[in-house]
Each structure stands twice: as C-alpha cells, then as structure tokens.
Amino acid sequence: MPVAEHVMRHAAERPSRPAVRGPGGELTYAELAAGIQGAARHLLRQGIGPGALVAIGVADPAELLTAALAADLAGATPLVGEPTWDAERWALVTGSLRPATRIDAPLPRVAGPPVPYDPRPADLAWACFSSGSTGRPRAVVRTRASWTDSYAPLNDLTGIGPGDVVLVPGPLVSSLYSFAALHALATGATAVVPGRRPAGLSGATVAHLVPHQLPDVLEHPGKLRTAVVGGAALDPDMREAAARAGVRVVSYYGATELSFVAVDADGGGLRPFPGVEIEVRAEPGASLGEVWARSPWVAEGYLGGAAGPLRRDSGGWMSVGDLAQPYRAGEVLRLRGRGNGAIQTGGATVVPEDVEEVLRKVPGVGDVVVVGTPHPVLGAVVTAIIEADGAPPPRALLEATARDMLDAAQRPRRWYVVPSLPRTPAGKPARALLTALLADRLAGRPAGGALRRLV
Incomplete structure (x- = not known):
C-alpha cells in the first residue's frame, strides 16, 4: 500500500487529527489528504505516472511531503533532494537518468475524483540519497514493501502509535529523516518537520534523530517519551542521561542501502532487527570482519547503476563494508566502523x-x-x-x-x-x-x- 493510501485512511477515520506541523503551520489529515490527491491529479495530467522519476526539491518540508506522497499515489518514484540544487546539480547526482519532472515549488492542486492506482509491493516506489559522508551522494532505489513493511516491527519496538507527536529534526533529503516522517504519517501520528533549524520539541512524545542531537532534546524533554536514534554508535552515558530524564532510547544500526540491520531497544546491545539475518565475514586470523545482511528491507541498488559501496552475493546477502567483531547468531553485534574509513x-x-x-x-x-x-x-x-x-x-x-x-x-x-x-x-x-x-x-x-x- 502506498504511504499516501495510509494518509487517506487516517483522513477518513480522524480528519481533524494534525498530520504535519512545519514552519508554515499545521495540516490536518483531511487537509494533507486533499493536497496529495490534488497534486497527484496534476502530475497525472502532465503524463507523470507509473515508472516516472520525480525529482523533488521543495523548501517547505510540509509541501515537500505532499509532493512526494502525490508522486507515490500517482505511481511515480519520488526522489527528494536539496531545495538549493539547480538543474546542473540534479544532473550530477542523477547521472544518466533524466527525471520526468523537477519540482521546486508547491504543486498545484487539481480538483477531481479520487486518484485510482493499484500498486504492487515490488514497485520501485522510493528513491533516497545516501548520507554523503564520503564522496557525492548516490541515489538509492527500493521497492515500496522494503520500506513500508518495516513500519509495523518498528512500531512494536518503539511503541509509536497514532496518538504520538513525532519530531523529525532534520532535512528530508536524508533517508533517515524522510523515513521517519513517512513512517509517522503511515502510523497516523503527527509528524513535526521543522526543517534544518528545529526550535524546541513542539510537544513531541517521540523524536527520531541522530546521536549528536540527543543531548539537546534531553535538556528540556517536555512530553518526550521515546528517542529513536539512528546513524551512529550511541554513547552509553547518553542512554543513562536519557533514562534520568524519563526518556526511553531505541537505537539502531543500518545504512541507506540496507535499511534496518540491528537494533538496541533496552541498552543490552545491538541485535538483528526483525526479519534480518546477519553475518560477519572475516579473513582467517583477522580480528574484524565485514557485516553482511539479508532481509526484506534491503534496497535494489543505485539509480542509474551508479558505483557505490553496496555489494551483493549470489545468496542475496548485501554489505556496504561496515566492520564488526566476530559474530554468531544470538550474540550482540559489536560494530567497529566503516571498512574504507x-x-x-x-x-x-x-x-x-x-x-x-x-x-x-x-x-x-x-x-x-x-x-x-x-x-x-x-x-x-x-x-x-x-x-x-x-x-x-x-x-x-x-x-x-x-x-x-x-x-x-x-x-x-x-x-x-x-x-x-x-x-x-x-x-x-x-x-x-x-x-x-x-x-x-x-x-x-x-x-x-x-x-x-x-x-
């Protein structure tokens, strides 16, 4: 099911529930659903539908989400970039691919009947950029199911539900933050998307962030109940500080190409995320090996066949070169960094x-x-x-x-x-x-x- 269809369902059940809170104000689920439908009709009238790549660089995060979900509903593949990128920069990051359109302003809303679309789980429905910590960003493409089907196990681990207000304190060009915002909307929660300069927690009960942001939210936790922390190792002292503030921390390890790999829900160490198999492959006598994962959540690869660290073997196992100590099933995964670093x-x-x-x-x-x-x-x-x-x-x-x-x-x-x-x-x-x-x-x-x- 497209994330947009989740939004439509929530709009029908709880139309007045706040869906998105951004710099420009707040949208209810009914307002967001109407915006997605109208924008999807506009895309379809422009001939942009299944199989098309839609480059999105809208500055306002609420309008960006609307455009991405409209592309999703129309059957196209949304690719979120930076609003400052011009045509030359987009050409650089998409390589030989030519997006069907580039959206840098709010999409027009076109009136009409509900948009009919019957998606398949294996559709190449989402594309996002790797973090760009080394080299230029690469666009990673994945099936719809590889992203959306992980929502339920994440909710089980974190307790996130329709009554939550989820702070997403970073730019949506990042796959971590775009996933967090879309997951909140699929769940029926309120997604708070302040952009690059978040100001306070805005009544958040959950924050989905990276480790260096955690100290800031713990200074004045307010209603915060849970912090979902991804992207790097979490200092044990920080987990203890969160506990003193009454905030539960669920940290995870993954990569844009692999999605979720391992999760630490209680401070006991990283263990495989539901549905994930892990191997650490080391040369004989080596103290460290490469982390390989096999799961329903992994991406299909890079758009346009771009080169990158992702490797796949004949058994469906994939790796981006991260290092870990030797590992056996049932043990804690002890990461030691990226191999090429x-x-x-x-x-x-x-x-x-x-x-x-x-x-x-x-x-x-x-x-x-x-x-x-x-x-x-x-x-x-x-x-x-x-x-x-x-x-x-x-x-x-x-x-x-x-x-x-x-x-x-x-x-x-x-x-x-x-x-x-x-x-x-x-x-x-x-x-x-x-x-x-x-x-x-x-x-x-x-x-x-x-x-x-x-x-």
Whole structure:
C-alpha cells in the first residue's frame, strides 16, 4: 500500500487529527489528504505516472511531503533532494537518468475524483540519497514493501502509535529523516518537520534523530517519551542521561542501502532487527570482519547503476563494508566502523570509531572526528579534529587520555580544533569534507583556515 493510501485512511477515520506541523503551520489529515490527491491529479495530467522519476526539491518540508506522497499515489518514484540544487546539480547526482519532472515549488492542486492506482509491493516506489559522508551522494532505489513493511516491527519496538507527536529534526533529503516522517504519517501520528533549524520539541512524545542531537532534546524533554536514534554508535552515558530524564532510547544500526540491520531497544546491545539475518565475514586470523545482511528491507541498488559501496552475493546477502567483531547468531553485534574509513599507520589498522569513543569522554569535547593524514614513513598518522564551541580542552589532557586508554598505534599524532564540525544532511560528521580541509591546511591553502592546530 502506498504511504499516501495510509494518509487517506487516517483522513477518513480522524480528519481533524494534525498530520504535519512545519514552519508554515499545521495540516490536518483531511487537509494533507486533499493536497496529495490534488497534486497527484496534476502530475497525472502532465503524463507523470507509473515508472516516472520525480525529482523533488521543495523548501517547505510540509509541501515537500505532499509532493512526494502525490508522486507515490500517482505511481511515480519520488526522489527528494536539496531545495538549493539547480538543474546542473540534479544532473550530477542523477547521472544518466533524466527525471520526468523537477519540482521546486508547491504543486498545484487539481480538483477531481479520487486518484485510482493499484500498486504492487515490488514497485520501485522510493528513491533516497545516501548520507554523503564520503564522496557525492548516490541515489538509492527500493521497492515500496522494503520500506513500508518495516513500519509495523518498528512500531512494536518503539511503541509509536497514532496518538504520538513525532519530531523529525532534520532535512528530508536524508533517508533517515524522510523515513521517519513517512513512517509517522503511515502510523497516523503527527509528524513535526521543522526543517534544518528545529526550535524546541513542539510537544513531541517521540523524536527520531541522530546521536549528536540527543543531548539537546534531553535538556528540556517536555512530553518526550521515546528517542529513536539512528546513524551512529550511541554513547552509553547518553542512554543513562536519557533514562534520568524519563526518556526511553531505541537505537539502531543500518545504512541507506540496507535499511534496518540491528537494533538496541533496552541498552543490552545491538541485535538483528526483525526479519534480518546477519553475518560477519572475516579473513582467517583477522580480528574484524565485514557485516553482511539479508532481509526484506534491503534496497535494489543505485539509480542509474551508479558505483557505490553496496555489494551483493549470489545468496542475496548485501554489505556496504561496515566492520564488526566476530559474530554468531544470538550474540550482540559489536560494530567497529566503516571498512574504507580504517587508517593504515605503520602496518597497524586503526578504526577511527575506537579512538573517537575514548576522546568524546574528555571534558570540553563536543564531538570528535578521527581520520588519517599522509605521512612519508608510516603511510598515515592518526589525526583528531576536536569540536569545541568554547575553549578547547588542553592538548596535554587529550594526550594523557589517549595514553591511558588507547594502544600506541591508535593515539593521535596531530590535533586540530574547530568550533563546529561540518555535517552531512543526516547529521553525521562530513568526513570527506574534513579530510579535504585537512589537506588544504597541511598544504597551507586558505580553504583549510577553518581548522586550527591544537598546541
């Protein structure tokens, strides 16, 4: 069933229930359903229907959702991008594909009878961009069922229901946030979509976010009952802080290409999301292996056959190269980062997330990113970029912590500080951009001026 059909059902049952709350105001389910129907009629009159790719870059998040759901109802494949992208940028990210239309303003509403459409679960119905933490974003395409059929198990794990108000505090170009908003609407909840600059919790009972946003919502939790946290490892201290604030945390690991892989619903560690099989494949004698998953939730691949980290074997297993410790069914999955982010230094392999986990505990560190920078003898050296919006912690304290808690190969040899880490639309640190800034800084180019050497 299209998400749009869920909206129609909720509109029939509870027309006055708030559906979307955005910067421009609030829409009830009846108003949202009418907007989707009218916009879908407009698309169909333009000849845009089943099989068409619709590029959507509308600034207002409520209008963006309306356009995406109208495309869904018309049988087209919506692809959400940034509202600032021009035709040249869209051409870059879609490659050889040519969207049937590009929507950068609210769609006209056309009057008429309900839009007839009989979708199939295997339709290529949703496309979304990978987070772009490395390289340019890639458009990932998936069947309708691979996304919508995961809603029920997610509700079982989180307790999200029609009475909830779900805060989605990020841009909908991110698959994490677009999934969160559409899941809320399919469930019959109220989706709060403030865009890039969320102001408060807006009465939210649930927040679907990334780890670095959790401290902000815990400062004044209000009615918040549950935080659904995806996208990166969650510090155990943060889970304890949430418990003190009366907020239950459900964290999960996944990827745009794989959707949900593992979930930690109680602080006991990551275990397979319902319907997911997990393998960690390691070379003989290796301490880490690649995570492979097989499930109904995985994507079909990249639009236009674009290259990317996704790999698939003949048995239907897929991987994006994430690393984990050896794993057996029934155990906790212990992730160790993305394989292509590992740092080779002097013959040793350093996983950045191991170093970051230690350094985040130092007072005064808002966040940290660890990357490798070139070295003529060692190949690369571990380099830490500290986020500190005030006075950074002394380098001596950082080095003392590294000596106490890290192996020699893991200890950063270069230290930099920045007031705010650049982030991807999904809220993850933009590692590729930081690596480029470091290269400019080491070469003495002006572009690297945002980074300051910590001495």
